[in-house]
Amino acid sequence: MTQHNGHTGQERIGVYVCHCGSNIAGTIDVEAVALWAAEHLNHHGVVVARDYKFMCSSLGQELIEKDIKELGLTRVVVAACSPHLHEQTFRIACQRAGLNPYLCELVSIREQASWVHTDKKAATEKAKALITGGVERVAWHEPLEPLRVPIHPATLVVGGGIAGIQAALEIADAGFPVYLVEREPSIGGHMAQFDKTFPTMDCAACILTPRMVSVGTHPNITLLTWSEVTDVQGYVGNFTVTIRKKARYIKEDLCTGCGICQEKCPKKVIDEVFEAGLGYRKAVYTPFPQAVPKYPVIDRENCTYFQKGTCRACEKLCPTEAIDFEQTDELLTVEVGNIILATGFDILDARRIGQYGYGRLANVFTSLEFERLSNAAGPTNGQIVLRDGVTQPQTVGIIHCAGSRDRNFNNYCSAICCMQSLKFAHLVRERTGATVYNFYIDIRTTAKAYDEFYQRVLEDGAILIRGRVAEVTDAARLPGEEGKLIIQVEDTLAGKQRRIPVDMVVLSVGLEPRHDAKEVAHRFGISCSADGWIIEKHPKLDPVATMTEGVFVAGCAQGPKDIPSTVAQGAAAAARVLARIQQKEIALEPVRASVDESRCSGCRICNGLCPFNAIIFHEDRMVTEINPALCQGCGTCVAACPAGAISGTVFSNEQVLAQIEGLLLDVARRAPATEPVPV
Amino acid sequence: MSKYLFYPGCSLQRTARPYIDSLLAIRELIGLELEEIEDWNCCGATEYVAVHHVAAYALVGRNLALAARQVDGTHTVMAACSACYLNLAKTDSYMRQDAHLAQQVNTALDAGGLQYTPGTVKVRHLLDIIVNDLGIEAVRAKVVRPLKGLRVAPYYGCMIARPDRDNRWDNVEHPLALDRLLKALGAEVIDFPMKTHCCGGHMTQINQASAYELIRRLIHGAAEYHADIMVTLCPMCQLNLDAYQSEMNRYFRTNYHVPIIYFTQLMGLAFGLEAEALGLGKEFVDPRPALSRIGIELPAAEPETVTVVEQPRRKKKDSGLPMPRMPGSKEADE
Amino acid sequence: MTEQQNLPAYQAASLPPFIPGSFLKEVMDATPGDSRLQMCIQCGTCGGSCPSAADMDHTPRQIFAMIRADMREAVLRSNTPWYCVSCYYCTVRCPQEVHITDVMYTLKRMAIREKLYDDSTAPDFSQTFIGYIENFGRSFEFGLATRHNLRHRPLQLPSMVPFGLGMLTKGRMDLTPQRIENIEQLQAILNRAIELEAT
């Protein structure tokens, strides 16, 4: 650590340059930057400039606190990572030392310099310019108080899979109200489709159903299935959410869930959702017997009455007169303080992988189809059979990484496929005794008891071949291949191309973000990564928060993960929300605009600019006023005021212009001799 | 009429004479106007690039530069040979991606007073133009003699489908463009699983055992599906599968007889054109028996007894589990 | 101070070029565009897809491992690239988008330049082929087939007579090569290109 003392100016500014280990120091000569700041920015008020290994560590923070007290600093500039990560950390440090927290400025020399540039000299020069901008800007900072707003105690949970179920139960059990919104007719999500769960092979329904029942009967949970969130307004602590409750055409208060309507409905449809296209349901249906809630829905697209105007069999036969063809969609508005998104995943459309023949070759199945095939409650009552519905396979090939770790499809590892494929191998061995081949690139069994499961599947006699399958074909070339599916692969450990005839192929297809993940994220004001998964606030230290305060994420919406991790995230998100609710209020950035009435000319240019209706015009005095409770702080009116009568905190004209000047101090020589813009 | 610059390539001048003859015979009917690139040279096939690097791209670069000079109204260069198509497209694409290569190619071209700016012309294959520009419907409208009852194996080969840099095909593994086109001619198109497998390429000249094995796989595949005829769109594929079929039969002691003709020839037949104008009759494996079965008689047809095997169709099962729905499957069934 | 542009990812990265002077780098540098060869994860999709894999002494995947292991001579002596039929199956299926077919061409060029091949049939075929192009601007099947077969398969030549005769009588082969008009221009271009390769 080096220390450089400069001489005193009007404001007493301290500059702190972080090494961030080698994250910054690897590219930027941080010691030289600190030395330079002490020497060259002393005319700009810098009285001390230091560099330190990790400014955000407690020792780093103490360094700043000590200087505030001992050197009488009035402003602090920390050159480190993005303010979105550590602004709060350093503001609190300032506050501890008795300095108003808003007199601290963060300069991002990691995300904006060391991580994005390779030329060390240029990156170092840029860091100096960024810091100069920060120093010039911080001089104009004003002491501010955060805006405190109360937090509404209710929570919205979007998605009724195991992540959403877990989160909802945790919060409801703590005594706070929850709205659980689910798009499908029942909660349960993908887990409800599975037969067994790895590595312990307990039955998915046996462990999931009790939780579903708890959700359905919990006094603190309002369950809204067959519903979707259509609009979100407001901000942390105070969201107003609009939910479309789609018409079920069933009167929930009268329906007993007896199932007669489903039994009598004459219209059979392929169930593309719950049965993954492998089984049938009726036009009026609950997706599965243990569905929560128990009320069915009428699928308008396929209902004979809705399409052709006659039938109404369900209505005639319903013992409680619960069928209501006149029902319409309802829009509900609820107030919540926090939101948890647990919207889950889709599976990759296996038809896209042409070389595996799914959709063309009857006996190529997806993993989700296989789950239904092996499920005792599935379309074959758990019989593992070929597409003809009767023949048991003698040989089964299970292909890992189908569409994952592949730049032609999804570049990431879907995380669950290795264990899922091993589970399938075990089930096939156990139920049919068929010969099983698993084709893999790498076996990734990294969680607790997972590798032991791999060992067990090897003991079961599954044959593992290291090689990514090149193609699945029905074009027989050699004796013994006729009538079979042939898996062509390089057995990379033997170094030979092999053709392995099998009866059934199971594709462990990758997990994908929901097809509408981007729209949903946009609706909640959060972002998705390029892959489409919701971006968490910090991948390690804040994995369930998002960049938008009050919106949390849990489960596969954030990225592919197995059931244990999903449940852990659901509980973690709930814990974060509960902590928020217990605080009762939250501090907001005091970024607000206000009008200096003495300078307002009454031109009304700003009047039409505010989408939040925060700008009011007083006809009597011919002046404009801004309602601070409604102002969101965008600053559009500040930029528009020709009289300069509107000013905005945190991003005032003075602050921005001073920052520009600072950013360009090193190149100011190139500017024209006469200063063209009056500041 | 849609106009395109035309790169015929060496094969169409010689071994694939029937391909160009049939193409020229049908072009008016489907509204295709072609302007040949003047003084074009060989594309180098798969050989030049195995010996020289810059020269291989400069060789193709000369053709692109000549084509660019003829750009007038259209900037699309059409090739009918798969290897020519791929070499032209690949050179343009690599020159776009790799500034160093582009500069070297242009330095070389400069020695001949030529220049080529990558991206000036767009290279496309004949099938792509017929299916995607002129349209299947325009083809269907000209059919006067539907090829009803003719079981055809659509064979694309490699280099037209792969690598598909500009996403021209619905699926690089199992494209359907040719299938749809042949269905529009009234033919019965088999779901040929080998449709994009390799014909052996230059292996017929290098290692005949390897080549014959690759040829056998394709011919065997077509025979397994009881195809009357296999349709190709590449001179190399046609040559290997047709001219070497008897050699292959001798090598494996088999007796396959699968005629191989160009898709343009089949289009011409469906359009009611004369066989001779379509270059038919120059094949090694005689297509006449297959064609006469659907009532198309070629001149000097020698009577030949053909054993017609009853074709086992894939059974449709009613009691089974539903099949996944395929996008565009309705269209493919037409 | 600007970042390097139009360079393959492995060269533009902030790290210094890996293993300077390695055979891997040599192969990548000699392949147009970004071949992404360093991204191979040894999954075997190429070896599984290859129609000629059975004839190769090493699968393409093994060749890539050998390139990384700097087994220069063993790689260039391998018959693997010469059995490549340019079908591009490996290239389109490779999950890492390695330009495998192009790498095979690069290995052929290297082997020819250093005369490191055990069976000369394929290299000779390529060179005979390009000889015709350099002299006429067009390929010439008749000359090619006869010259090539005379040299490499003289005993089989009689059995090829029906084939050649068939081609001639069916008007699918000529006895004389065609020559493009401006052959001098093409030769000037190719000579300049070959000079560039040497530098």
Next chain:
Amino acid sequence: MSDSFEPVLIGFTCNWCSYRAADLAGTARVKYPPNIRLLRLMCSGRLDPTFVLKALASGADGVLITGCHPGECHYLEQNYKALRRYLLLRRMLAQMGIEPERVKLVWASAAEGVKLAQEITDMVEEIRALGPLNWPQRHNGAALHADEKAVKEGTA
């Protein structure tokens, strides 16, 4: 720095999208030239045209303005106001004898780190091609101020 011309650019970012895109570019280690210096506003709607002129007057050779995609503004629609001001600002720059290409507006969502980096790279090269900004002599502060006022009134 070498003798050759290295442009300096100022980039205005929106706290909700493009600033986060810059963060994302950093986290993903996407590389772009160091010639740009970014500063943060809450919204592209906060961008007072004076800021752009101030940057150009203080030595910047170009200004990149970034905001949320149309329809994605955190404050509902303020990026449209930025767009209007930008279009008028460019016209005004042309009248002042400054190449309007020196100021550019691009949209970048919080997920578009790679896109933002590419836009920066492209613009640095474009400005490098244009060369250093040479202020026309005839302009003085008063004229600029009048123009700037016109922009505000015309577009607010």
